[in-house]
Amino acid sequence: MTDVLSTTLASIQPLDATAVADAEARQAGLVKPAGALGVLESLSIQLAGIARTCPPAVPGAPAVAVFAGDHGVLAQGVTPWPKDITAVMVEVFRNGGAAINVLSRACGASVTVVDIAVDGDVAEGVGTGAEVLSRKVRRGTADLAKGAAMTRDEALAGLAVGIEIANRLVDGGADLLLTGDMGIGNTTPSAALIAAFTGTDADLVTGRGTGIDDETLNRKTEIVAAAVARTAGVDDAINLLAEVGGLEHAGIAGLVLGGAARGVPVLLDGVIAGSAALVAQRLAPASIDYCIAGHRSVESGHIVALQQLGLRPLVDLDLRLGEGTGAALSVPLVQAAARVLNEMATLESVMAGPDA
Numbered sequence: 001m002t003d004v005l006s007t008t009l010a011s012i013q014p015l016d017a018t019a020v021a022d023a024e025a026r027q028a029g030l031v032k033p034a035g036a037l038g039v040l041e042s043l044s045i046q047l048a049g050i051a052r053t054c055p056p057a058v059p060g061a062p063a064v065a066v067f068a069g070d071h072g073v074l075a076q077g078v079t080p081w082p083k084d085i086t087a088v089m090v091e092v093f094r095n096g097g098a099a100i101n102v103l104s105r106a107c108g109a110s111v112t113v114v115d116i117a118v119d120g121d122v123a124e125g126v127g128t129g130a131e132v133l134s135r136k137v138r139r140g141t142a143d144l145a146k147g148a149a150m151t152r153d154e155a156l157a158g159l160a161v162g163i164e165i166a167n168r169l170v171d172g173g174a175d176l177l178l179t180g181d182m183g184i185g186n187t188t189p190s191a192a193l194i195a196a197f198t199g200t201d202a203d204l205v206t207g208r209g210t211g212i213d214d215e216t217l218n219r220k221t222e223i224v225a226a227a228v229a230r231t232a233g234v235d236d237a238i239n240l241l242a243e244v245g246g247l248e249h250a251g252i253a254g255l256v257l258g259g260a261a262r263g264v265p266v267l268l269d270g271v272i273a274g275s276a277a278l279v280a281q282r283l284a285p286a287s288i289d290y291c292i293a294g295h296r297s298v299e300s301g302h303i304v305a306l307q308q309l310g311l312r313p314l315v316d317l318d319l320r321l322g323e324g325t326g327a328a329l330s331v332p333l334v335q336a337a338a339r340v341l342n343e344m345a346t347l348e349s350v351m352a353g354p355d356a
């Protein structure tokens, strides 16, 4: 294990019990029937526990980290799209024309794109839409249908990149981290991670990704099942990540751990984030207390991952894009939850009347 990973794991604390209790009591006294704000109530209590104070500050500086990488399993024909789209999309992010740029502008989030495994040349630099950073661990993973997708050291390097990005964004003022991903083929390793970490059959967690026909779905499912069968008896989270995962997954798992260690909430996007969070959960169960599921993806494995994580998605809009889009859409809900605790009047104050 790298030094940065062990230090990060060691600094993740449980949520602050006093702030949680204060937030529960405050919620109970607000001017509404108990429970009437539903999930916003539990979210506000979680935010207080993360902030270690009640009421928590309203997150005002969200930051999306989009990890971009390629996948050797593309050789098996698991996606209709060519590998080159990954590098093309990095340039679209840089220039501000992708869906995540639009939705980030809508919620005031910054966008940082991290080349963690793009199989092509990506230049570092700031564009009108995003800052692009070069942290390439390798040019695409190996084909997980034929053997391990990466070495254990590469998986560790990917986790360290995610931790570094979390620290960089928090040091730059971010108070809400959003996960994003870009990687043609990455729904295959996502399904394999979910099957491996939850013990669920491949056919229940393998989906159509960017859009595949029945024949391709059957092939993809068989590849996932065979890769997971190879991991029978492997319990170590980093070894499982190396065997059947991807480097976007390693980066996102690192971002979750790094955000939790810094006491900052992490808003998860879709199935790639959900599968990566399973790695973080195995390494540090308390890190998931800092996570919020932004949305529910159409990809079938996502809900299986969320159940294992114990997270309920905030919105369900049939999205299946990735990039961080489902996380960006739910930023206003997270802000609303914190505002409720900060700004609502109490029942006691309104019943007492103005002269009390």
Ligand SMILES: O=C(O)c1ccc[n+]([C@@H]2O[C@H](COP(=O)([O-])O)[C@@H](O)[C@H]2O)c1
Binding pocket: 078, 079, 080, 081, 181, 182, 183, 184, 185, 186, 187, 188, 208, 209, 210, 211, 269, 270, 271, 272, 297, 298, 299, 302, 319, 320, 321, 322, 323
């Ligand atoms: O976030 C999701 O749940 C999601 C679901 C389906 C597809 N994607 C995106 O589509 C790409 C992977 O799809 P595929 O079919 O090539 O495996 C990758 O760039 C992901 O960001 C993302």
Ligand SMILES: Cc1cc2nc[nH]c2cc1C
Binding pocket: 081, 085, 089, 181, 182, 183, 210, 321, 322, 323
């Ligand atoms: C065009 C395109 C954009 C994407 N964004 C995330 N995954 C993607 C996959 C494709 C194919």
